[in-house]
Amino acid sequence: MKHFDRTAILEADKDFRRDFINCLSGYKSLNLIGTINPDTKETNLAPFSQVFHVGANPPLVGILFRPHSVERHTLENILQNKCFTLNHVSPSFYKAAHQSSARWERSEFAATGMQEAYLDNFEAPYVAESPLKVGCRLADHLTLSINETVLVIGSIEHVYVERDEALGEDGFIDLEKLGTVASSGIDAYHTGRKLARLAYAKPDQPVKEI
Amino acid sequence: MKHFDRTAILEADKDFRRDFINCLSGYKSLNLIGTINPDTKETNLAPFSQVFHVGANPPLVGILFRPHSVERHTLENILQNKCFTLNHVSPSFYKAAHQSSARWERSEFAATGMQEAYLDNFEAPYVAESPLKVGCRLADHLTLSINETVLVIGSIEHVYVERDEALGEDGFIDLEKLGTVASSGIDAYHTGRKLARLAYAKPDQPVKEI
Incomplete structure (x- = not known):
């Protein structure tokens, strides 16, 4: 077993x-975040691995932005335009998604070949190829004093699920059926393989698969 | 394509x-968080799916706690004792990890059969079975006004990686070699299958696998 203490790190x-x-x-x-600059109308697309669940009622999602990074275009657009989209990535276009992290001088949509989609008059672009799309409005944002990262809280306004069979009657979305890609570290991409769904845990009762 | 707007949600x-x-x-x-109550010395273990990277220098991790939930034991211990452990979950004990979310009247270690491990005089218990263990000290915490969830920021003090071959010379940890389990929704568990690692993206250069 390898051990690293704080000094070694x-x-x-x-x-x-x-x-x-x-x-x-x-x-x-792994989510592609789609935004638009309200002044120039230029669209922006960038991959993020720090998107997480914040609450179901009201439905909220959180994103952590590193300070002073290339991703700041996305953050600036969100703060100006007050809306953004989250888009799951599939194996068929994860390389284009990765490529959208480069420092392009033009819209990452045009640069990488992913298609913009505009749905139900929402003011930010979705990724047409994405099997799960979420439209969010800016609900809150704060800067973490510890390292100047910015936490954006989005209110979930629209959800689009590509395949009917991926959505269960109980609300569960089967990410494997959608082909959703996960990430690890700074540059690795994975698909998932389900072990099981497990029923609500109760003391002294055996674990039950759903 | 199924569409849910905010009203439908x-x-x-x-x-x-x-x-x-x-x-x-x-x-x-998916991480099991291990804590101890400094007064009673009772240990606590609970699974969390809202643990995320906050920064590498200094090394920081974030955890979002739901308000008024069973997980509050973990939060109370962290606020009192100022330290906690994160422990990856393997397929061999993911059902015990799930079972640790039940409302036990005693330590979830004893209740579910997972073994406590104490390493390098750190004051919180690790999960002996876990292939990747992280010891953290409380660095900051704040309550998100939007829904009363509590964001805990941990400073990373110790890291233990079980298999030498899972750690690359470049710092990449191969989660598949470790057998790390991911989660989705509220009750689904998955292993990962690597698509590729991709080299740092540059404009107008083809995507390269590492």
Whole structure:
């Protein structure tokens, strides 16, 4: 078993530390965030692995933005335009999704070949190829004093699920049927293979698969 | 394509909405959080899917706690004792991990059969069976005014990686080699299958696998 204490982590090579620490939380969600600059009308698309559930009622999602990074275009657009889209990534276009993280001088849609989709008069672009699309409005944002990362809270306004058979009657969305891709570290991509769904846990009762 | 707008989501059955909204971010990390009550010395263990990367330098991790839930034991212990452990879950004990979410009257270690491990004099219990263990100190915490969830920021103090061959020279930890389990929704568990690692993206250069 390899052990790294805080000193070893802080003294490690910068690139080593970045990848290593990014791996520690485990598998991460992967979403393309679509935005538009309300002045220039230029669209923006970037992959994010720090999107997480914040609440179901009201339905809220959180995104953590690194300070001073290339992703700031996305954050600036969200703060100006007050809306954005989340788009799951499939194996058929995960390389284009990765490529959208480069420092393009033009819209990442045009640069990488992913298609813009505008649905139900929502003011931010969705990714047409995405099997699960979520339209969000800016609900709150705050800067974490500890390292200047910015936490954006989005209110979930629209959800589009591509395949009827991926959505269960109980609300469960089968990410494998959708082909949703997960990420790990800073550059790895994965599909999922289901072990099981397990019934609500109760003391002294055996675990039951659903 | 199925479409749900905000009204449809808010009017849906409570259980449907909970599972549906929990699925929207995509695959989620899964960590068992180990804590101890400094007064009674009773240990506590609970599964969390809202653990995420906050920063690499200094190394920080974030956890979002729902308000007024059974998980509050974990939060109370962290606020009192100022430390906790994160422990990846393997297929061999993911059912015990799920079972630790039940409302036990005693320590979830004893109740579910997972073994406590104490390493390098750290004051919180690790899960002996876990292939990746992280020891954290409380660095900051804040309550999100939008829905009273509590964001805990942990400073990463110790990392233990079970298999030497899972850790690359570049800092990448191969979660598949570790057997790390991911979650989705409120009750689904998955393993990962790697598509590829992709080199740092640059404009107008083809995507390269590492």
